[in-house]
Amino acid sequence: MNSSVRNGNSCPKESEENGNNETSETRYPDGTVKLRNPHIELMDQDILYHIALGSESHDLVEMFGDVKFVCMGGTPKRMETFAHYIMKEIGYKLPTGTTLMDISQYSYRYSMYKVGPVISVSHGMGVPSIGILLHEMIKLMYHAKAKDPIFFRIGTCGGLGLEPGTVVISDDVVDGLGNHYYSVPILGKVVKRPAKLEKKLVRELKALATQDDPYDTTTGTTMCAEDFYEGQGRIDGAFCDYTEADKQDYLENLVRQGVKNIEMEAVPFAALTHQAGIKAAIVCVTLLNRLKGDQVAAPKEVMNEYQQRPQILVARYIKKYLQTKGRLCSLDGHGSIAVKSPRRFKLVQQESQTFE
Numbered sequence: 001m002n003s004s005v006r007n008g009n010s011c012p013k014e015s016e017e018n019g020n021n022e023t024s025e026t027r028y029p030d031g032t033v034k035l036r037n038p039h040i041e042l043m044d045q046d047i048l049y050h051i052a053l054g055s056e057s058h059d060l061v062e063m064f065g066d067v068k069f070v071c072m073g074g075t076p077k078r079m080e081t082f083a084h085y086i087m088k089e090i091g092y093k094l095p096t097g098t099t100l101m102d103i104s105q106y107s108y109r110y111s112m113y114k115v116g117p118v119i120s121v122s123h124g125m126g127v128p129s130i131g132i133l134l135h136e137m138i139k140l141m142y143h144a145k146a147k148d149p150i151f152f153r154i155g156t157c158g159g160l161g162l163e164p165g166t167v168v169i170s171d172d173v174v175d176g177l178g179n180h181y182y183s184v185p186i187l188g189k190v191v192k193r194p195a196k197l198e199k200k201l202v203r204e205l206k207a208l209a210t211q212d213d214p215y216d217t218t219t220g221t222t223m224c225a226e227d228f229y230e231g232q233g234r235i236d237g238a239f240c241d242y243t244e245a246d247k248q249d250y251l252e253n254l255v256r257q258g259v260k261n262i263e264m265e266a267v268p269f270a271a272l273t274h275q276a277g278i279k280a281a282i283v284c285v286t287l288l289n290r291l292k293g294d295q296v297a298a299p300k301e302v303m304n305e306y307q308q309r310p311q312i313l314v315a316r317y318i319k320k321y322l323q324t325k326g327r328l329c330s331l332d333g334h335g336s337i338a339v340k341s342p343r344r345f346k347l348v349q350q351e352s353q354t355f356e
């Protein structure tokens with residue numbers, strides 16, 4: 001098949017690309033998500049196959065209408081852990097005798113938990129896997145009529161010149177060719193979707209890192225690779241046709257271009273949330289310094305502790321947001337929010353930045 005590049009029409013015009021593409025094209029005035037797909041509303045039902053939900057089989061407004069945050073990360077275990085952690089952090093109480101359930105368990109693909117206004121969902125590894133999940137999560141937010149949802153990726157990565165365990169908030173993303181867009185072959189042509197993250201959200205997250213954190217939190221460009229081994233310049237895959245020196249040159253060149261970390265989902269995550277007009281951020285912890293090696297060799301306990309770090313930062317954001325909105329957190333255990341009178345917390349007073 002002849003593959004050509006479809007330009008222009010597929011990329012929003014520059015005027016649409018300020019901020020997070022929050023134009024009348026991407027949001028309804030009440031903050032609910034607008035789908036840029038005319039076919040969906042003409043369908044009798046929309047089956048969200050990979051998360052085991054459907055617009056007719058489930059009351060999605062009742063189940064998910066209160067969602068404010070969609071947090072995703074690679075593994076089901078991390079996202080189950082995050083669900084329990086955020087439950088404690090926001091003071092959410094489950095009804096007596098109940099436990100958290102994996103809402104998508106019968107998809108046998110992704111795992112999803114809901115804790116009041118927070119969804120915690122696994123996305124698997126790599127671009128196609130997170131791409132499919134993003135289509136279905138964006139449609140879920142649309143069907144649920146959730147207002148102004150914010151998406152987070154809570155991930156792991158390889159660092160470039162950073163101490164292992166450093167938290168990186170992505171302020172830009174590139175693919176393995178240095179492109180700032182998501183290239184998707186559609187109907188035999190490559191469509192380019194700008195991969196953009198909202199800078200304000202990056203600054204708000206960075207401001208939540210404290211001097212007391214026993215690790216660094218930094219911002220920078222994230223490279224999204226198509227593969228863990230050769231795609232990230234490793235020499236320990238099943239195949240390798242380059243030398244250690246070639247690899248070192250490549251990684252050092254990335255550093256000169258401002259790349260701080262390498263993972264495998266940043267580009268579709270930034271592009272599809274941007275396309276949907278959804279605020280989004282990527283927070284990853286480095287498991288190793290790629291300038292010093294390829295093997296992920298940290299012991300399990302160390303790795304588990306590292307993985308909590310992005311969760312801690314995102315939980316601070318969620319707590320602060322709910323505090324600022326006066327919604328922390330007399331949750332009644334049924335997914336609805338009983339609003340408490342707003343309290344101004346020390347953290348809110350200390351920070352000069354406010355949430356919209």
Ligand SMILES: O=P(O)(O)O[C@@H]1C[C@H](O)[C@@H](CO)O1
Pocket residue numbers: 073074075124125126154155156157228263264265
């Ligand atoms: O969120 P995770 O830890 O899955 O992110 C990175 C990128 C790939 O999915 C995976 C490779 O080990 O880890």
Ligand SMILES: O=c1cc[nH]c(=O)[nH]1
Pocket residue numbers: 156157158159228232262263264287296
């Ligand atoms: O080096 C690493 C570590 C975690 N995840 C990646 O994609 N790369």
